[in-house]
Amino acid sequence: MKILAIESSCDETAVAVVEDGRKVLSNVVVSQVDEHKLYGGVVPEIASRRHAEAITGVTDEALNRAGLTLDEIDAIGVTYAPGLIGALLVGVNFAKGLAFAAEKPLIPVHHLRSHIAANYITHSELKPPFLCLVVSGGHSHIVAVDDYTKMRIIGRTRDDAAGEVFDKVARTMGMSYPGGINLDKAAESGNPLAYPMPHPKVADGPYDFSFSGLKTAAINIIHNASQKGQQVVTEDLCASFRKAVVDCLTENLFKASEEYGYKTIVAAGGVSANRLLRRRLEEECNARGYKLYVPELSLCGDNGAMVGSQAYYEYINGKKADADLNAAATMSIEIG
Numbered sequence: 001m002k003i004l005a006i007e008s009s010c011d012e013t014a015v016a017v018v019e020d021g022r023k024v025l026s027n028v029v030v031s032q033v034d035e036h037k038l039y040g041g042v043v044p045e046i047a048s049r050r051h052a053e054a055i056t057g058v059t060d061e062a063l064n065r066a067g068l069t070l071d072e073i074d075a076i077g078v079t080y081a082p083g084l085i086g087a088l089l090v091g092v093n094f095a096k097g098l099a100f101a102a103e104k105p106l107i108p109v110h111h112l113r114s115h116i117a118a119n120y121i122t123h124s125e126l127k128p129p130f131l132c133l134v135v136s137g138g139h140s141h142i143v144a145v146d147d148y149t150k151m152r153i154i155g156r157t158r159d160d161a162a163g164e165v166f167d168k169v170a171r172t173m174g175m176s177y178p179g180g181i182n183l184d185k186a187a188e189s190g191n192p193l194a195y196p197m198p199h200p201k202v203a204d205g206p207y208d209f210s211f212s213g214l215k216t217a218a219i220n221i222i223h224n225a226s227q228k229g230q231q232v233v234t235e236d237l238c239a240s241f242r243k244a245v246v247d248c249l250t251e252n253l254f255k256a257s258e259e260y261g262y263k264t265i266v267a268a269g270g271v272s273a274n275r276l277l278r279r280r281l282e283e284e285c286n287a288r289g290y291k292l293y294v295p296e297l298s299l300c301g302d303n304g305a306m307v308g309s310q311a312y313y314e315y316i317n318g319k320k321a322d323a324d325l326n327a328a329a330t331m332s333i334e335i336g
Contacts, residue, residue, distance in 0.1 A: 001019065001020055001074045001075065001312060002017060002018070002019050002025070002066075002068065002072065002074050003019075003076070003107070003308045003312055004016075004017055004063070004075075004076050004308070005018055005078070005109070005304045005305070005307035005308030006055070006059070006078040006091045006094065006304060007079045007091065007111075007114070007302055007303060007306075007307045008051045008083075008087050008088060008090050008091030009083025009084065009087055009091070010083055010084055010137075011031065011032040011042045011050075011087070012030065012031050012032070012301065012303070013029070013030045013032075013050065013051050013058050014027070014028065014030070014302060014303045014304040014307075015028050015055070015058045015062040015304045016062055016303065016307070016308050017063065017066035017073070017308065018121075018304075018308025018309055018312065021117075021308075021311075021312030021313055024121055024305045025065075025066035026061075026062045026063070026064075026065035028058050028062045028304065029058075029301075029303050030054045030058050032046070032047060032050050033177070033178060035050070037177045039177075040176075040177050041167070041177055042084070044084045044085075045086065047086070047087045048086035048087050048089070051090040051091065052090050055090060055094050070098070070102050073102070073104060075099075075104050075105040075311070075315055076098055076104050076105070076107065077095075077108075077109050077308055077315075078092055078094075078106070078109060079091060079109050079111050079114060079307055080092050080108040080109065080327050080328065081108075081111065081327060081330070082111055082112070082328060082329055082331050083111055083138075083327075084329070085327055085329040088327035088329070089327045091327075092325060092326070096323055096325060100323060106320060106322065106325065107311040107314050107315050107319060107320060108319065108321045109307050109310050109314060110310070110331060110333055110335075112134050112136075112139055112143075112268075112269075113151070113310045113314075113333060114306040114307045114310045115134060115268040115269045115306060116132050116134065116143070116266065116268045116310070117306050117307075117310035117313070118268060118295040118299040118303075118305070118306040118309070119268060119293050119294070119295050121299060121305055122294075122295045122296045122299060126293050128145045128146060128148060128150075129144070129145060129264070130262060130264035130266050131143070131144055131145070131154070131253070131260065131262035131265055132144075132145050132266040132268055133249060133266070134269050135161070135162045135249065135268075135269045135271035135272060135277070136163045136269035136271055137161060137164055137167060137180070137270060137271075138163070138164065139156075139157075139269065140157040140161045140162045140209050140211070140249070141153055141157075141333065142154040142155035142156070142207055142253055143333060144260060148310075149313055149314055149317045149319070151333050153332070153333065153334060154256045154260065155206075155208045155209065155256060156208055156209070157209040157210065157211060158202055158208050158209065158210045159212035160211040161211070162209070162245055162249060163180055163270055163271045165211045165214065165215040166179060166184070166242075166245065167180050169183065169215055169218045169219060170182055170238075172219050172222050172223075173222060173232070173237070173238075180270075180271065180274075183242065184238075184242065184273075184275055186235050187235065187238035187239040187275075187276065188239075190233070190235030190236040190239030190240070191235075191236045191239055192236075192240050192242070192243035193240065194233060194236035194237070194239070195221055195236060195237050195240035195241070196240075197214060197217060197218070197240050197244035198217050198244070199214075199244060199247055200213050200214055206255065207252045207256045208252070209249070209252060211248070214241070214244055214245065218237065218241045221237060222237070242276050243276065246274070246280050249277065250277075250281065250284055254284055254288070257288075257290070263288075263289070263290045263291065264290065264291045264293070265281065265285055265290050265291070265292050265293070266293045266294070270300055270302075272294055272300050273297050273300040273301070278294055314336075
């Protein structure tokens with residue numbers, strides 16, 4: 001089954017053709033990062049406009065690279081939640097029109113489920129059940145994936161997401177957008193013990209995260225040094241902050257794995273590209289005899305291939321939409 005999949009939840013216009021949920025025939029991504037870099041982050045209205053300008057050309061390119069015509073496509077998949085509502089609407093409305101005109105089934109796909117599905121492309125042998133750490137700019141979840149379309153949230157952030165705090169601390173240090181990537185690079189040459197950092201815990205949620213206080217602690221170090229005319233060692237602060245975030249993520253993840261009996265661990269989302277997180281997950285899994293799966297770096301960020309993979313499993317589970325499909329800025333991965 002060949003699915004044309006569309007992703008427009010944030011600042012990448014992406015379209016891919018995926019066969020049977022695992023084989024990528026094409027994967028085209030047009031990023032707006034250089035434009036949003038001027039503003040220090042994504043400007044929703046600009047993102048929506050650029051999606052509208054790019055989506056037809058990106059779709060044509062995806063079909064061309066796959067060597068297929070629209071008639072040879074079996075279904076249309078599209079990200080419909082969660083994300084920037086204006087950006088989502090561009091993709092959803094384009095997909096609805098395309099599906100109607102071509103008389104193809106329309107498959108609505110949850111963005112976070114797609115990030116998890118990126119691992120099905122990278123690892124052909126991976127199958128549920130497993131425990132997944134979903135970490136991105138807007139989300140930090142521990143998810144029990146019982147089946148391809150059946151998921152339970154075990155833990156989640158109570159405030160900021162991991163990717164969000166990486167970006168905000170990086171921006172405070174003067175790094176350009178996307179800050180999390182630049183912070184990760186700088187941290188590689190820093191001392192992770194140079195600046196003491198808190199490791200917040202949630203009293204009534206043993207697997208939940210709270211990153212707001214950790215973010216504030218790092219920003220206060222920067223501001224206090226500036227007020228005293230002192231210099232912060234950028235690499236050391238990046239390393240110390242990154243270590244604290246990764247400590248929180250991995251501690252709760254493996255605590256949950258032991259409690260719920262999962263020995264297969266998966267990472268997904270943009271922050272799954274973080275160097276320290278990948279190393280720590282590998283170390284912890286090796287120490288416990290667990291299996292670890294992480295997506296290849298090109299599939300960590302938003303892309304159409306991951307949407308096409310999850311769309312396949314949603315479709316064979318009976319999920320389809322019609323012309324009244326709408327986008328949603330927020331939606332639980334459990335509903336999907």
